[in-house]
Amino acid sequence: MSSISPQEIKQEFLKSKMGIAGVVILGTLILISIIAIVVIPVETFQEWNNPGNWISYPKVAIPIWVNFFNIEKIPEHKILENPNIQTNSNGEVSLTSHKFGMNFNYDDFPNDFIYLFSSEYTGSPLLEMSVIRPDGVKLELISMSLPHSNINTIHSERIFSTDEAIKKNLSLQSDNFSFNLDGLSSEDIVFSKTQTNEPLKGNYIFSIDTYSVESETKMVESKLIIGGKAFGIMGTDELRRDLAVGLLWGTPLALFIGLVVSIASVVAGLLYGVYAGFKGKKTDETMMRFNDVIYALPALPFLIILSVTISNSIFVMVGFLMIFGWVGIAKVARSMSLQIKTRGYVEAANMMGQKDSKIVLKHILPQLLPYAFASIAISVPAAITTEAGLSFLGLGDPSFPTWGQILHDANTYGAASRGLWWWIMPPGVMIAITGLAFVFIGNALDAIVNPKLKR
């Protein structure tokens, strides 16, 4: 244990490829965290467990980039929000027409389509929905009147492709198709070629016309969802949640848990160990016996009991993880301070009558700093994996989408048996990458602090 100046550490560290790789990964992770905090509003991740927030997303959709590798393109989930609006007032009758154009270029039928609207009107307007297909065939889908109201009212509704009226309308237009429409769902008919029941590629225009007498109908909200089997960069899970949001938000959470737990436990362990070693005799003996007690507690069972009986809030959990984190470091710090204590300058300071606290803080602790940094870096992955493990068992804080939480949901919904790889792989890879970054940094530092191992 020779003393090394910060400059030397920096120089040595920059020489280590592993250390640089670790710093680069860590930098990327911090960047991701910043992006997550800036781009995704906090409200979105607080709504993680609110199914209502995710209703317009598809169930277990594969990431869209998979299409890039596939010859048969999987239909993407599309949420069309900006229709082409035309209003036409012709005497008493006024017509509002919303047109959604979409390029359908996939080799499979979409899952469904949903028209979601809320309109403001008086009276009883008529809503008609039709689609013009790439081959020029126009299909009437539905024609319905909105509930009558004498005063100005807002009416919200969702029209699903499973609607009986749509099916009936389509079967009335069955002479467009040269095959039997019985038993086929509406989307399989709308998006089908006329000769055979295969997807027809090209531009589709869905138009929704509302006719109202005397007053105009205002569409407050108007959205067409073409339900696909692929969505977003990371896909979605069984509860329709966009996994990209969860994974992005998991990054700052994991870094927070890992860093807070390891920094706090290293600082606590260092102070405890150095003080015990410096004081020696009875104090040392008592403090080390207490250390033994904590060391002998089975950590994971106790963490589970604590989170079940006391609280599973993420902040309390961080505290629990610290209880078990400082023990090993205290032991090493004690033996190191036992060595340093015998050095001349410490004894001199002691003889000059300096206060104990000053000797510990000024003369002993600075010597241990390189070791402290290495142990902080090395203990981060353990903290992250332990938290992920607890969350995986379903004991985590449900209000935060940590990576462990996502894996817990994946396991509950049997993602492995259903082949939903995009639900299992990314969270684990993220945990591993984060751990790796810190292990790299820690090992590079460790090699500098303990030059014996480097040779």
Add this chain to the structure above:
Amino acid sequence: MKRYVATRVVTMFGVLMITLLITISLVGSNMDVILKQGIVFQVRAEITENPAIADSFSSVEEFEEFVQNQINQRNKILGLDEPWYSPQRIGFTMYKILLLDFGHATFLTSDSGSSDVKDIIFEKLPRTILLFTTATIIISVIGIFLGALSASKIGSVVDRITSSFAIISSSFPVWWIGMLMIFVFSFTYQIFPARATPDIASSDPGYIASLLYHMALPLITIVMIGFGSWAYLVRNFMVGIMQEDFIMAKKTIGVNQKKIIYSHALKNAAPPIVTILALSLSGSLGGAIITEAVFDWPGMGRLYFEAITVMDLPVIIGATYILTVFFLVAIFIADLLYGYFDPRVRTGT
């Protein structure tokens, strides 16, 4: 030496008692609530079964008073009238637990149907030992061999691969690799079963074969993730020892490199290796809660998890106690072995 052993034993016993105390105080209040609810339920059930009791009272108040008296009486018999933190009760509970009397489980039963916590634990323990202790032994053998090999050729290809594999594998959670293994080898390529619980009765002659077959996937996973860091640890101990003067001296007199590594250096690296082996063997008994949950292996870890999800407190206390005992025994043995291998420890210099 005697004094060393004696102080160790006393410390261990103290630690065990403190662990028990902490466990009891964490779950004690919940336990009382559950027990009291159970008594109220029991009394009410007995009265509804026997309508004659209810008929013998003239007013509702009188009847309610009788019921309350019954409940209080039973609470008193079980000592529930005193709070769980009263010294007598804690003392009594701890005394019983020391004698391995954990009482009866509230919800869980063993496979044979017994609700005695002791039966449940001793039914699950062998299975955990079978899987995790086997895995730990395999891991340590591979680890020691690989570690010695890479320490003998520092900077070689073997060394670099071992070190990087150790670093990479240590940052993957075992249970996640488990999920991936199930995904790949049970569903994509159907080689191994996804649930590790054997599905035939234990009396069947094919039981052992079936058990081993079901054990394969978790065993491979644990070994795969575990041996890297073992090898790395052993390597680092060895590298430290290889720079000691006596090894240098052996090298200068021209003793065979292989002989130096496998007989002299490895012997001197033994104390820390034995310590870690003892700790990981005992740790393997309880630290596998998540892995067992993933593979559905019917051992201690899953028992623990099930007990916690349904808050079956006697089982939680019993399992914690058993795990702590094993852990402490392991630490104790490791300490003794350390003293045996490294005489400096004994004399305290």
